[in-house]
Amino acid sequence: MIKFDVITIFPEMFKSYMGESLIARAIEKKFIKINLHNLRKWTTDNHQTVDDRPFGGGLGMVLKVDPIYKAVKQVNKDKKAKIILFTPRGQKFDQTMAYKLAKENQIIFICGRYEGVDERVAEKIADMEVSIGDYDLMGGELPAMVVIETISRLVPGVIGKKQLLEERISKSGGFLEYAQYTRPEIYEPQKGKKWKVPAVLLSGDHKKIDEWKRSHGKVIEKD
Ligand code: ADE
Numbered sequence: 001m002i003k004f005d006v007i008t009i010f011p012e013m014f015k016s017y018m019g020e021s022l023i024a025r026a027i028e029k030k031f032i033k034i035n036l037h038n039l040r041k042w043t044t045d046n047h048q049t050v051d052d053r054p055f056g057g058g059l060g061m062v063l064k065v066d067p068i069y070k071a072v073k074q075v076n077k078d079k080k081a082k083i084i085l086f087t088p089r090g091q092k093f094d095q096t097m098a099y100k101l102a103k104e105n106q107i108i109f110i111c112g113r114y115e116g117v118d119e120r121v122a123e124k125i126a127d128m129e130v131s132i133g134d135y136d137l138m139g140g141e142l143p144a145m146v147v148i149e150t151i152s153r154l155v156p157g158v159i160g161k162k163q164l165l166e167e168r169i170s171k172s173g174g175f176l177e178y179a180q181y182t183r184p185e186i187y188e189p190q191k192g193k194k195w196k197v198p199a200v201l202l203s204g205d206h207k208k209i210d211e212w213k214r215s216h217g218k219v220i221e222k223d
Helices: 011-019 021-028 065-075 095-101 119-125 141-152 162-167 206-215
Strands: 002-008 032-038 082-092 106-111 128-131 175-178 217-220
Touching: 002 011, 002 065, 002 141, 011 021, 011 032, 011 141, 021 032, 021 141, 032 065, 032 141, 065 106, 065 119, 082 095, 082 119, 082 141, 095 141, 106 141, 128 141, 175 206, 206 217
Parallel strands: 002 032, 002 106, 082 106, 082 128
Antiparallel strands: 175 217
16 A cells, blocks of 8 residues: 655645546555645644745745645654655656655655745755646646556556556566557548558457557656
């Protein structure tokens, strides 16, 4: 079982996601656990303020270090978790990183919001900064869902049949993602238009089919 702890000011954003079929099943079968923590719980003022103006000026607000420090301290009681801060400046998330993270027992995600997060969170609290791509989102909640889903798929049992995954592991240990078709063999969206399935897939020649899958696929490498 891998445990994900998400520190966010929008825990509600995760509710429908966690109710979705495969993730919901993974939680129910105890392959994964997702704990949501509202950052405002660790504020001390009446307004539950989590942000403040940046020193040196600048537009927008910055998430304060104190509530994040207290949240992580409480969530990471046994001090064994990997602590990830989402930021567009972070190391780019990919399948290789997912394989590595899938070996952890507990991962804590700190979801940034507003114009940024006090840099001391990256310097002193997080083990790594992660970006899911070179674009600027409104916060780390979607990145957390992307990373949780990618890692969860790698946990044995989460995706239905085990052979299904094994069949798609390449010789080097990467994951083979290839083009696929299902019935009908010939689809006629309009008169005169015929969209056909490649003949080799209907041939029954498993060697040829395998070659075709490899030449029409992409291996997402493990390392
Ligand atoms: N926060 C805002 N944009 C982000 C991104 N692309 N990746 C991770 N965290 C982010």
